[in-house]
Amino acid sequence: MTLPFYDAVKQLQDAYLMFPAFQKAFDQVEANLKLYRATGIAQSLLVLGESGTGKSSLSRLFTERYPMKTLPERDVIPVLFVSIPPAATIAGTVEAVLAKLGDPDPERGTVSVKTARAVKIARGCSVEMMLFDEAQHIQDRGRAHSQYFVGDWLKSFMDALGLPVTLLGLPRMQSLLQVNEQLRRRFAHRLSLSVQPAGIDSNEDNSLELFASLANALPLPLDPRPYGWRELGLRLQFATDGRIAYVKQLLVSAYEHAVNQGNTSITPDTLGSAFTASIWPSGIGQLNPFHSEFIFRPLDRLAEPFQMGEMGSGASQRRLR
Ligand SMILES: Nc1ncnc2c1ncn2[C@@H]1O[C@H](COP(=O)(O)OP(=O)(O)O)[C@@H](O)[C@H]1O
Ligand SMILES: [Mg+2]
Known part of the structure; x- marks a missing residue:
């Protein structure tokens, strides 16, 4: 690097x-x-x-x-x-x-x-x-x-x-x-302080907005394709649970992946690899928010990254420290 x-x-x-x-x-x-x-x-x-x-x-x-x-x-x-x-x-x-x-x-x-x-x-x-x-x-x-x-x-x-x-x-x-x-x-x-997913009627996408403004600090642009911006925003919400620390973590890792592969932009594919590398090693296929087959549900079940209660928050706290 x-x-x-x-x-x-x-x-x-x-x-x-x-x-x-x-x-x-x-x-x-x-x-x-x-x-x-x-x-x-x-x-x-x-x-x-x-x-x-x-x-x-x-x-x-x-x-x-x-x-x-x-x-x-x-x-x-x-x-x-x-x-x-x-x-x-x-x-x-x-x-x-x-x-x-x-x-x-x-x-x-x-x-x-x-x-x-x-x-x-x-x-x-x-x-x-x-x-x-x-x-x-x-x-x-x-x-x-x-x-x-x-x-x-x-x-x-x-x-x-x-x-x-x-x-x-x-x-x-x-x-x-x-x-x-x-x-x-x-x-x-x-x-x-959690970033809530945008309401059904809402035109704004809070997590995407947050992500995009942080991504501005990086020299590579964000490219949502093959998804649209709204859908990328939703996927980001699932990938980070709307927590600023995970948003940053995901972006840093995505940037590293993109540079390593000589890419000129950060794509959903890059974000998918970054999610596995920096947030959840088992988050692949259906359980990877950037994968085309993602099941679109919060990743808060047993042994998932945003699991509620003692175990889950303990694990995520350790990672964030
Ligand atoms: N408003 C913010 N903008 C950008 N990054 C933030 C912001 N708030 C927190 N962070 C980042 O998120 C990480 C965790 O923040 P922290 O304040 O320790 O969270 P908490 O106390 O809720 O666990 C920190 O590394 C910090 O850099
Ligand atoms: Mg704290």
Whole structure:
């Protein structure tokens, strides 16, 4: 591979797209921050998406838009971005918050001492919004009782601070809210980061649009033949489950295949090979979304790449890391 090849791949890897679901979630987080600044009203939001839909990228991008400032007498942290640790306990969660607030000794004290300290430092740093990524880890403790417990802690922490909160996590974290009614009410507003297939009546094709705009970063054009653009869009939706990370992965691999074979465009054939190489080795024939005999159903059954639940999401998370 030559230098221009790696340049093109890097350009694609670094490309950030405000695709509609992403933009909508970003705008809503920002609207909540502005509402709080103008009125003191704390409105919260739940952003859901499978692994690879852009939750962490969104949090990072938003935090960068409102960066921390170091004043002579104190730090100002407008947006506090905390990633909930795996298998979170209340203590672990509050320690993660303290660490992000710059507390020199996050492990010191009982849970209530730590919580009081976190509230105090957050006020001192003029925190105006909290973003909690990997929020499903709160729920991963398992038994309903402990779920209620961490959820309860979060609720009282939110009450003590009176700040708008954005939780980002996997769709299955909705069950966390299921067991805590008050938390459920606070996070009644929910958005999804998955790119949904276009409706039957719709003239636009969201996944194709997304793909095509990312493909613009590559030096080779996209050629849908023998399919039409709409059909290619549908096939792309099945191949990537509408997740931005898979869209990128598929494009990088397709570009590599095209260059290796000396092709001048990226065709469904190239995409088919790329799907097998980068997303699902068993995805051939009827189970390859770019194959003429593809069966046109979501690939979310047992041992398929977008399998729901523990096993499937585990496998896809590993691949995406
Ligand atoms: N808006 C975006 N535009 C382009 N690429 C994105 C975007 N959001 C995420 N990605 C890419 O997708 C990959 C996974 O994103 P990430 O934010 O980690 O997803 P999640 O946290 O939902 O698992 C990253 O490598 C990132 O480059
Ligand atoms: Mg993430």
